[in-house]
Amino acid sequence: MDLLRFITCGSVDDGKSTLIGRLLYDSDAVSLDVLAALEEQNRTSAAGTVDLALLTDGLRAEREQGITIDVAHKYFTTARRKFIITDTPGHVQYTRNMVTGASNADLAIVLVDARQGVVEQTRRHSLVAALLGIRHFVLAVNKIDLVGYSEQVFRDIVADYAAVADQLGIRQVTNIPLSALNGDNVVKASANLPWYQGPNLLAHLETVDVAREASTDAGRFQVQYVIRPQTAELPDYRGYAGRIQSGVYRAGDRVVVLPAGIETTLEAIEINQQPVEAAVAPQAVVLRLTDDVDVSRGDTIVPLTQAPEPRRELEATLCWMDERPLRPGRKLLVQHHAAKTRALVQAIVSKTNVQTLEQQDADEARLNDIVRVRLKTAAPLAADAYRDNRTTGAFILLDEQTGATLAAGLIEQTALAEPEFEI
Amino acid sequence: MPTLPKLDYLDRLEAEAIHILREVAGQFQRPALLFSGGKDSIALVHLARKAFRPGKFPFPLVHIDTGHNFPEVLQFRDELAAELGEQLIVRRVEDTIKQRGLREPGGKFPSRNALQTYTLLDTIEEFGFDACIGGARRDEEKARAKERIFSVRDEFGQWDPRRQRPELWNIYNGQIQLGENVRAFPISNWTELDVWNYIQREHIPLPSIYFAHERRCVVLPSGQLLAVTEHLTLDATDELTTRQVRFRTVGDATCTAAVESDADTLEAIIEDIVQAKVSERGATRLDDKISETGMEDRKRNGYF
Numbered sequence: 001m002d003l004l005r006f007i008t009c010g011s012v013d014d015g016k017s018t019l020i021g022r023l024l025y026d027s028d029a030v031s032l033d034v035l036a037a038l039e040e041q042n043r044t045s046a047a048g049t050v051d052l053a054l055l056t057d058g059l060r061a062e063r064e065q066g067i068t069i070d071v072a073h074k075y076f077t078t079a080r081r082k083f084i085i086t087d088t089p090g091h092v093q094y095t096r097n098m099v100t101g102a103s104n105a106d107l108a109i110v111l112v113d114a115r116q117g118v119v120e121q122t123r124r125h126s127l128v129a130a131l132l133g134i135r136h137f138v139l140a141v142n143k144i145d146l147v148g149y150s151e152q153v154f155r156d157i158v159a160d161y162a163a164v165a166d167q168l169g170i171r172q173v174t175n176i177p178l179s180a181l182n183g184d185n186v187v188k189a190s191a192n193l194p195w196y197q198g199p200n201l202l203a204h205l206e207t208v209d210v211a212r213e214a215s216t217d218a219g220r221f222q223v224q225y226v227i228r229p230q231t232a233e234l235p236d237y238r239g240y241a242g243r244i245q246s247g248v249y250r251a252g253d254r255v256v257v258l259p260a261g262i263e264t265t266l267e268a269i270e271i272n273q274q275p276v277e278a279a280v281a282p283q284a285v286v287l288r289l290t291d292d293v294d295v296s297r298g299d300t301i302v303p304l305t306q307a308p309e310p311r312r313e314l315e316a317t318l319c320w321m322d323e324r325p326l327r328p329g330r331k332l333l334v335q336h337h338a339a340k341t342r343a344l345v346q347a348i349v350s351k352t353n354v355q356t357l358e359q360q361d362a363d364e365a366r367l368n369d370i371v372r373v374r375l376k377t378a379a380p381l382a383a384d385a386y387r388d389n390r391t392t393g394a395f396i397l398l399d400e401q402t403g404a405t406l407a408a409g410l411i412e413q414t415a416l417a418e419p420e421f422e423i
Numbered sequence: 424m425p426t427l428p429k430l431d432y433l434d435r436l437e438a439e440a441i442h443i444l445r446e447v448a449g450q451f452q453r454p455a456l457l458f459s460g461g462k463d464s465i466a467l468v469h470l471a472r473k474a475f476r477p478g479k480f481p482f483p484l485v486h487i488d489t490g491h492n493f494p495e496v497l498q499f500r501d502e503l504a505a506e507l508g509e510q511l512i513v514r515r516v517e518d519t520i521k522q523r524g525l526r527e528p529g530g531k532f533p534s535r536n537a538l539q540t541y542t543l544l545d546t547i548e549e550f551g552f553d554a555c556i557g558g559a560r561r562d563e564e565k566a567r568a569k570e571r572i573f574s575v576r577d578e579f580g581q582w583d584p585r586r587q588r589p590e591l592w593n594i595y596n597g598q599i600q601l602g603e604n605v606r607a608f609p610i611s612n613w614t615e616l617d618v619w620n621y622i623q624r625e626h627i628p629l630p631s632i633y634f635a636h637e638r639r640c641v642v643l644p645s646g647q648l649l650a651v652t653e654h655l656t657l658d659a660t661d662e663l664t665t666r667q668v669r670f671r672t673v674g675d676a677t678c679t680a681a682v683e684s685d686a687d688t689l690e691a692i693i694e695d696i697v698q699a700k701v702s703e704r705g706a707t708r709l710d711d712k713i714s715e716t717g718m719e720d721r722k723r724n725g726y727f
Contacts, residue, residue, distance in 0.1 A: 003432040072568045073561045075614045082432045084612060100589040215427060224445040227478040234477055241474065243442045248427060272473045280427050283434070284441035284474070297449045321589055337594055338449060394592045403575075403598030405588040 001077075004205060005084045007101040009129065010111030011121035015142045019111060019180035020087050023202065024076055026187040071097045080206040095368040096321035098125055099408050102132040103394070106210040109138045109201075110161075114147045114177075118160040124354045126161075130168040131317065131370065131410065133390045136210055137165065137173045140201065144193070145179040151195045167357050174208075176201055217281070218306040218384070219247035220392045222338045223299045227286060239270065239286035240295055242338070245391040247306070249287070250278045257293060258300040258382035259310035264291040266301075281391075298339035300382035308392075310380035315349070317372055317386075318397070319408040320365040326373075327364045332406065333398040334377055341379040343397070348373050365407075372412070386410035433621055436613055437470065442593065443572055443609040444474040444556065448481040450597035451554040451605070455512070457543075458484040460496035461673040462629055463558030463610060466618055468503065469627050470609060482556065483510035487542050489535040490517045491654050491675040499630040514546045534678040544580045547604060554597065554605045562614045572611050578602035615671075616696055623689040635669045635687040647680040671696075 008016045074085040086101035102108065108129040112122055129137070139161050147153045154177045165173050176185060177196055184190035187202040199207070227239035253266045268275045270286040279285045287301055295301070302308070320326055326345060334343040349372040351362030365371040386393030397407040430438075444467075447454050456471065458464045471480055484504060488497075504511035516535050519542040520527060528534055547555065561568045571587050573595045588596055597605055610618065622629065640648040641655065642662040649655070651663065654677050668681035669692070686692040 001432055003435055073612070074568065075562045075612070077614075077616075096589050100591055103591045104593070224442070225449045225475075225481070227475060229478045231477075237477060239478075241445050243438060243445075273476050276428075278427055280430070282438050282442075283428070283430070284438045284445070333598065335594055335596060335598075338446070340598075391592065394594065396591050396594050396596060398596060398598050402600060403596065405591070405596050408589070408591045 001080075001082055002211070003082045003084065004107065004208070004210060005086070005105045006107040006109060006205065007086045007088055007098070007105040007129070007134075008109045008111060009088055009098055009101075009125035010140075010142075011113070011116070011119050014111040014113045014116075015180045016087060016111050019109070019140065019142065019178075019186065019201075020074055020085055022180045022183055022186045023085070024074060026183060026202075071101050078202070078206055083205065095124065095128070096319065099128055099132065099319045099321070102129045102134060103408065105129075105132075105134055107136040107138065107205070107208065108134045109140050111140050111142050112157055112161070114141050114143045114150075114153055114157065117157050118164060120355060122161070123164055123357065126164055126168055126170065127352065127354060127357060127370070128319065130170050131319075132408075133386065135170075135172055136208055137170055138201065138204065139173055139175045141175070141177045142180055144177040145182055145184065149177075149184075149192045154196075164357075174198070174204055176204065215248050215280070217246040217389065218308075219249055219253075219303040220245040220281075220384070220389065221249065221285075221287065221301050222392075223295055223297055223301065224338045225297060226295070238292075239288055240301065241284075241286050243284045244279055244281045245337070246281045246389055247303075248278060248280050249285070249303070251275065254304040255289075255301050256304050256307050257289075257295055258302065258307065259380040260294070260299070261310075262291075262293045263304060264289045264293055266290075298336075300339075302382070308382050308384055310382045312377050312380050313346075314375045314377065314381070314383070315372065315412045316375060316395075317370060317410045317412060318365060320367060320369045320371065320406070321408070322399075322404065322406040323367055325364045325366045326371075326407070331400065333400055334375065334381075334395050334409070335398055336381050336383060336395040337391070339379075339381060341377050341381070342400070343375045343377045346374040346376050375409075383411050385413055433617065433624060436610070436617060437473070437621070439593070439612065440467075440470045440609040441474040443595065443607060444471055446573075446595045446597065447554050447556055447605075447607045447609075448475070450595070453550065453552050454482040454554040454556060454607075455485045455547075455550065455552045456480070456482050456556045457558075458486050458500065458511075459558070459673065460486070460492065460500045460630060461558065462618060462622060462633060463560065465503070465627060465629060466621060467556065467558045467609060468507070469625060472507075480507070480509045483512050485512045485514070485546060485550075485552075485555070487539045487546065488513050488515045488517075489539050489675050490515060491535055491652070491677045493630070493632050493650075493652075493670075493673065493676050495632050496630045496673055499628075512546070512550070514542050514549075516542045518542075519545060534675060536675055536678055540580070547580070552604060553599065554607055556607045556609065558610055559608045560613050560615070560618070561611050570608065570611065572608050573597055574606045574608070575599060576604055576606060580604075616693070619689065619693050619696060623693060630673065632670050632673065633692070635667050635684050635691075637665060638668050638681060639663065639665050640668065640681055643680070648683065649680055650676055652676045 010016055072087040076083050088098040088101040110126055141154050141157050158175045177193055178185035184192055185200045189200055221244050222242050223240045224242040227241050229237050249269055251266055251269050255266055256263050267290040268288040269279050328345050328347050330345045332343050334341055348362050350359040352370040353360050362371055384392045393411045395409040396405050397409055399406055516538050559567055571590045639651040641651055642664055643649055666683055667685055669684045670681055684695055686695045
C-alpha cells in the first residue's frame with residue numbers, strides 16, 4: 001500500500017475542517033468515543049447538527065473562535081491507500097502554517113465557497129502550493145448546495161480558477177463540486193449533482209498517481225551523523241549515516257564528498273547493518289567509503305557524474321514568517337538540512353503581488369510576503385534549484401539569537417547567471 | 424544492475440523515524456530517549472538500533488517511574504536495557520513527591536500521571552538534557568495532532584501552541600537558547616495500527632501484558648475494566664471479576680484500563696484493532712475524560 005500526503009487550503013469559513021471531518025466520518029476513520037464526544041459538544045452548543053470541524057479543531061482557542069490556528073495532522077486508510085492530511089489555517093496571519101503544510105504534501109485540495117468564488121486567499125494559497133512544488137491540485141467547489149447545485153456557478157468558478165492555475169503554471173487540476181456539510185460528492189456520488197460526471201473526492205484521492213521515478217533524479221545524500229563504534233571488534237569502522245534525499249546509490253559508485261571535493265568510492269551501503277547493493281530515496285542508510293577521508297555532519301556525498309557545484313551565493317525565494325520585517329544587510333543562519341551556516345541577505349530583488357501574481361519592487365519582506373532575495377553564505381552549500389530537487393533545493397532561515405524559524409527558502413539558482421559575453 | 428527496492432508505507436515511516444533520530448543525535452549535545460516500556464517506546468528503541476548500530480546509542484534511555492507500573496513492564500525494561508548494553512536512567516515520582524512535599528493524588532483510583540511532569544522536568548535539569556525523544560503519535564489525540572516533530576519547550580517545560588515553529592519539509596530546527604529544550608517525536612506520523620504492523624513485521628518483543636491473559640479486574644461505573652493492584656483502595660461495593668484481557672496502551676496500572684480480548688498473538692491483536700470501533704485513548708485512558716482539553720492542559724504544563 002502506498003501513501004498520499006495532501007493539504008487542504010482555502011479561505012476562512014470555506015469549510016476545510018468540515019471537509020476533513022467528512023472524509024474521516026464517511027470513511028469510518030472516526031471512532032465511537034470521538035463521535036460521542038462530538039455529540040456531547042454539540043448538545044452544549046447552539047447549532048443542532050454534528051459539527052464535523054470539531055474533529056480537527058483541537059485547541060481550546062480554536063474551538064472558542066471556531067477557526068483553525070495551527071497545522072493539524074490527520075490519518076486515515078482505505079482499502080487502496082494510506083492518507084496523511086494536513087489541515088492548514090485559512091486566516092492571513094497563519095499563512096506560514098500553510099507553507100509548512102504544503103512543504104510536505106504531494107497534492108493540494110483548494111477549497112472555494114461556491115457563493116464567493118475565487119478570492120484573494122485562493123490565489124495566495126494556490127501560489128504557495130505551486131511554489132512549494134505541489135503538482136496535483138483539486139479545486140473543490142464547496143457549499144454547492146447553497147447555490148442550488150448550480151452547474152453554471154460551478155463552471156464559472158472553474159473558468160476563473162483555470163486562469164489562476166494557468167498564471168501559476170499549475171497543469172494538473174481536477175475540479176469537483178461538493179458539499180462537505182451534507183456529504184455530496186465527498187466519498188459518494190450525489191444525486192443532487194446529476195450534471196457532474198467526474199469522480200467523487202475520495203475516489204480521486206485514492207487513484208491519482210503522484211509517484212516520482214527515483215531513478216531519474218540525481219543522487220543526493222547528506223551526512224547526518226558519523227557512526228564510530230571504536231570497539232575491539234570494530235576499531236576502525238566509520239559509517240556515514242543519513243537519508244538518501246533523491247535518486248539511487250549503488251555500492252561501488254565513484255562519489256565525491258562536497259563541499260571539499262574529495263573523490264572516493266562507495267565501499268558499502270548498509271541498512272540495519274546489512275550490506276545492500278542499491279538504495280533509493282528516501283531510505284535511511286549508512287554509507288562507507290574506501291578511502292579514509294575527512295567527512296562530517298552536513299557534508300554531501302554524491303555520485304561523481306551528478307555532482308552539483310558548491311556555492312556561497314544563492315538566489316532564492318523566501319516565504320517570510322516573522323513579525324519583524326526582513327531588510328537587506330541582515331545576518332541569519334541558514335539550515336540546509338544537516339548543514340548549517342551563517343548567511344547575509346545581500347539584496348531583496350522583488351516581491352510577489354499575491355493579487356496580480358506579478359513581481360514588483362521591494363526593499364523589505366513583511367510577515368507572509370513572498371520575496372526573491374540574494375544570499376551570501378559563510379560556507380559553501382552543495383544545493384540544487386528547487387524546481388530540480390524539492391529536498392536539496394530547500395532550506396530554512398533561523399534567527400541567530402533565538403533560533404526561531406524565520407523563513408522557508410527555495411533556491412532559484414545556486415549562482416548568479418554568468419553573462420554570456422564579456423562586455 | 425540490481426533491482427531497486429520498492430518501498431511501502433511502513434518503509435517510508437521507518438526511514439522518516441530513523442532520519443529524525445539521527446537529526447536529534449546530530450543537533451544536540453545531551454539528548455535522551457524517554458522509555459516507558461510501552462509499545463511505542465519499544466518501537467523507538469528498535470528504530471534507534473537501526474539508526475545507530477554498530478555504534479552505541481548517542482543517548483541514554485530514561486524511565487520516569489510512577490511507582491504504579493505493571494511489574495511485567497519493569498522487568499521487560501530491565502531486560503531490554505541489559506540486552507542493549509545501553510545506559511538506563513530511572514527516576515521515581517515517589518522521590519519527587521518526598522523531595523518537593525507534593526500531595527499524593529487522592530480518590531479511589533489515584534493517578535500519578537500528572538505528577539510525573541515534575542519528575543520529568545527535574546530529571547531534564549539534573550542531567551542537562553537538551554532534547555528528549557518520545558514515542559508520542561499525532562493520531563492519539565487532538566492536541567497531539569498539532570504537535571511538531573521537534574517541539575521547543577521553554578525553561579519551564581511549557582508548550583505554547585501559538586508559538587510553535589513552522590516545520591518545513593523534513594528540515595528539523597533544533598536551534599535553542601540556554602534553558603530551552605526540545606521534545607522530539609520520531610513516530611509522529613504513525614498510527615496505532617502502523618506501530619502494530621511494524622512490530623509484527625520486525626518481530627519486536629513486547630511485555631506480556633499486551634497479549635490476552637486472565638486478570639482480576641474491578642469493573643468501573645463506565646463499564647471499563649481496571650486491573651486490581653495494591654495501589655487501588657477497593658471496598659465492598661466494588662464489582663470484581665476475572666476476565667480474559669489485554670492492554671492496548673501501557674500506562675499506570677491505576678489509569679490504564681484493560682480491554683476484554685482473546686487476542687494472544689500479534690496477528691490476533693492487529694485483527695482486533697482493525698475491527699475496533701473505539702479509539703485507543705478513549706478505550707483505555709481515564710485521565711483524558713477529566714475535561715475536554717485534558718491533554719492540551721497537561722502538555723502546556725510540560726507533560727509529554
